[in-house]
Amino acid sequence: MTEPARILVVGGGYVGMYTALHLQRKLRSGEAEVIVVTPDPYMTYQPFLPEAAAGSISPRHVVVPLRRVLDKCKIVIGEAKSIDHAKRTATVTTLATEEEGTGAVEITYDELVLAPGSVSRTLPVPGLADYGIGFKTVEEAIGLRNHVIEQMDIASATRDPAVRDAALTFVFVGGGYAGVEALGELEDMARYAARYYHNVKPEDMRWILVEATGRILPEVGEEMGKYAIRELRRRNIDVRLDTRLDSCADRVAVLSDGSRFPTRTVVWTAGVKPHPVLAASDLPLNGRGRLAATARLTVEGAEHAWTAGDAAAVPDLSAAQKGQECAPNAQHAVRQAKVLAENVVASLRGEPLKNYEHKYAGSVASLGLHKGVAHVYGRKLKGYPAWLMHRTYHLSRVPTFNRKARVLAEWTLAGLFKREIVSLGSLEHPRAEFELAAGGEPPKTK
Structure with a gap:
């Protein structure tokens, strides 16, 4: 009797989860075993992070529990540290290996799906490691929401003008989706929350967007990008193009144009940037550190290795010019995952593989409640219609009917009741009060 093939999926994001989901649906009983190695027991639907930060969506509805969705797969909560594809092994650390002090375990496989996604790309900016806040995980989104409200509390309570000004100055670096949508939603939330402070007004707050290039939101096109800038500036948001953050040491943001903002x-x-495990593998990479992929979503020159999403440089067969690669976004990742799973199953059965080809439909972006921009199938929308399209599109794409229903219910209730403006920063340090009572040192907050 032939042993079932072992398929190792590294990563539990868009590509990892959807590939495993399609595999468990398409594989016959006993045909293969699917193992998913992921650092978190859930997949984060990142387009909803700005709304989670603004309190429009509950954090638990932004994530999809992998054990529930991938009930026919084996889920290993851990981090792939290296891949030796020549030996068909992956070195993985888990919570158990850390607890046992054994270092790591080796997982063998027959087929490898390498989709670890990406990590935040930082630069050697003085003070960034000490004071910077990321915006890539649900924990960071909720932490940022708590932080913004806490700054408003500090500004309301202090008598020191310098402390107040620094607390009410918010600097966002990066004019892509994450930066613009996070700033737009949080500014909206803070503007609303200010009505409940007797001595903090919306005009007291300073919001600054710093972008190193000459445009923001390049995915929605130049015209819609310019509209987004006008909309943000109309809300007194300071948009600085062709500008870099040179330093944020000592809680002072120093920009390349010479401006200094205590914040x-x-x-x-x-x-x-690509996940570090790619460099710790024996698989071929392109000049930017991404896996060299074929249109069939295999890794070039490596049999039984597959990839897609942020980690892969996938040729864009629908592009007008040859040599272009698919953009590393969710739209491509979800569609690539389906083709990837079909090709893995076809490979196991000795059937021909097919190419991934999908014409980019366009992009939508939110600029806060009832405000947005969109460029979809050649049509350009702005304001409320674009915001509505943004919500409709992402509601249709968030995984599982359960999550769709919960998000829609929250949006409906948010339209009927007032926003929540509560900071639950203590959730980030649940033992702080007990440690203090027991004679320990309270944790320091940024």
Whole structure:
């Protein structure tokens, strides 16, 4: 009797989850075993992070529990540290290996799906490691929401003008989706929350968007990008193009144009880079550190290795010019995952593989409640229609009917009742009060 093939999926994001989901649906009983290695027991639907930060969506509805969705797969909560594809092994650390002090375990496989996604790309900016806040995980989104409200509390309570000004100055670095949508939603939320403070007004707050290039939101096109800038500036948001963050040491944001802003909030969303496990593998990479992929979503020159999403340089067969690659976004990742799973199953059965080809439909972006921009199938929308399209599109794409229903219910209730403006920063340090009572040192907050 032939042993079932072992398929190792590294990563539990868009590509990892959807590939495993399609595999468990398409594989016959006993045909293969699917193992998913992921650092978190859930998949984060990142387009909803700005709304989670603004309190429009509950954090638990932004994530999809992998054990529930991938009930026919084996889920290993851990981090792939290296891949030796020549030996068909992956070195993985888990919570158990850390607890046992054994270091790591080796997982063998027959087929490898390498889709670890990307990590935040940082630069050697003085003070960034000490004071910067990321915006890539649900924990960071909720932490940022708590932080913004806490700054408003500080500004309301202090008598020191310098402390107040620094608390009410918010600097966002990066003019892509993450930076613009996070700033737009949080500014909207803070503007609303200010009505409940007797001595903090919306005009007291300073919101600054720093972008190193000459445009923001390049995915929605130049015209819609310019509209987004006008809309943000109309809300007194200071948009600085062709500008870099040179330093944020000592809680002072120093920009390349010479400006200096004392601030307690620097949000870094200036791009991503390939996951470190790619460099720790024996698989071929391109010049930017991404896996060299074929249109069939195999890794070039490596049999039984597959990839897609942020980690892969996938040729864009629908592009007008040859040599272009698919953009590393969710739209491509979800569609690539389906083709990837079909090709893995076809490979196991000795059937021909097919190419991935999908024409980019367009992009939508939110600029806050009832405000947005969109460029979809050649049509350009702005304001409320674009915002509505943004919500409709992402509601249709969030995984599982359960999550769709919960998000829709929350949006409906949000339209009937007032926003929540509560900071639950203590959730980030649940033992702080007990440690203090027991004679320990309370944790320091940024």
